[in-house]
Amino acid sequence: QQQVKQSPxxxxxxxxxxxxxxxxxENTAFDYFPxxxxxxxxxxxxxxxxxxxVSEKKEGRFTISFNKSAKQFSLHIMDSQPGDSATxxxxxxxxxxxxxVFGAGxxxxxxx
Amino acid sequence: GAVVSQHPSWVICKSGTSVKIExxxxxxxxxxxxxxxxxxxxxxxxxxxxxxxSKATYEQGVEKDKFLINHASLTLSTLTVTSAHPEDSSFYxxxxxxxxxxxxxTQYFGPGTRLTVL
Numbered sequence: 005q006q007q008v009k010q011s012p013x014x015x016x017x018x019x020x021x022x023x024x025x026x027x028x029x030e031n032t033a034f035d036y037f038p039x040x041x042x043x044x045x046x047x048x049x050x051x052x053x054x055x056x057x058v059s060e061k062k063e064g065r066f067t068i069s070f071n072k073s074a075k076q077f078s079l080h081i082m083d084s085q086p087g088d089s090a091t092x093x094x095x096x097x098x099x100x101x102x103x104x105v106f107g108a109g110x111x112x113x114x115x116x
Numbered sequence: 117g118a119v120v121s122q123h124p125s126w127v128i129c130k131s132g133t134s135v136k137i138e139x140x141x142x143x144x145x146x147x148x149x150x151x152x153x154x155x156x157x158x159x160x161x162x163x164x165x166x167x168x169x170s171k172a173t174y175e176q177g178v179e180k181d182k183f184l185i186n187h188a189s190l191t192l193s194t195l196t197v198t199s200a201h202p203e204d205s206s207f208y209x210x211x212x213x214x215x216x217x218x219x220x221x222t223q224y225f226g227p228g229t230r231l232t233v234l
Binding site: 038040045046047048049050053093102103104106107108109111 | 120122148150157158159160162165207209211213222223224225226227228230
């Protein structure tokens, strides 16, 4: 119940295309869903996050779509660029305790 | 944005020695700090959660006597790997949450420390 399942494991997208990464969770007590971007040898950087009271959040080229009834959320990267090539992690937490449960990660490669 | 630093960024040590890694929140007070380890091409594995001035809470399977965590102030936490062995070689990452950084849910990560034990 504490797991967050992330797919796909890896993704190759053409420059200018849309990258879509999906996550699913079981624990309905989760109420905070961030996405992190990690480059090799670096720590994860917070990209965008959402709470269950909204179904979509957009920041620049990055959009989170959230489906509370299906217990799923996804990251869409519009106009994907080679510089977006990185590993992306979804995560979830309950407000109390702040512990993040991470997905397995998606390696994104954007081909120029 | 909130900045977390780690020192050192990489360390090589001999088997049996101890290594200390520092994690600092530079522009906010982290009421809670977290320590993770990450193996190549894998996700982050939470090792422990620490709150300033209190004992760390370790995840199941993490040896508390081997991975000593101290959270001495709202801006500094340290992880000491005692009697390190080659299997402890990994990428260690800390994060800080809460305080002036904004939402108490948000965790801001440090750049990581690469530990290699020979």
